[in-house]
Amino acid sequence: MEEDYYPPISPYSAGFSCRCPRCGQGKLFDGFLQVTKSCARCGLDLSEQDSGDGAIAFVTLILGFIAVGLALWFEFTFEPPLWVHAVLWPPFILGSTIVMLRPLKAFLVAQQYRHRRHQNDAI
Numbered sequence: 001m002e003e004d005y006y007p008p009i010s011p012y013s014a015g016f017s018c019r020c021p022r023c024g025q026g027k028l029f030d031g032f033l034q035v036t037k038s039c040a041r042c043g044l045d046l047s048e049q050d051s052g053d054g055a056i057a058f059v060t061l062i063l064g065f066i067a068v069g070l071a072l073w074f075e076f077t078f079e080p081p082l083w084v085h086a087v088l089w090p091p092f093i094l095g096s097t098i099v100m101l102r103p104l105k106a107f108l109v110a111q112q113y114r115h116r117r118h119q120n121d122a123i
Helices: 009-018 054-078 082-115
Strands: none
Touching: 009 082, 054 082
């Protein structure tokens, strides 16, 4: 019986392109953040692959560091009124969260697949 061979895919390329961690071609998500049940290309069962709340925890820490640093720099450089901060930072944080969340979740799923590959390919 001939088995399909899938060369190792970098978790970075699979994660940040939101593709299957085994073949690198199938879509990883059904919706915005819902991991698909299986890859349409290679048939990998992705129902057990999930990053949980890890992605949002990393986004919160990374984006919090960036946003607070930028807000402090903006405050000390330009000394704007408080309403400028209230208008400027919520859209920045919301937009950045939306942009960062999906690729980071896909990266964590790819890392999980990579480090548990022996369990995933044992069928």
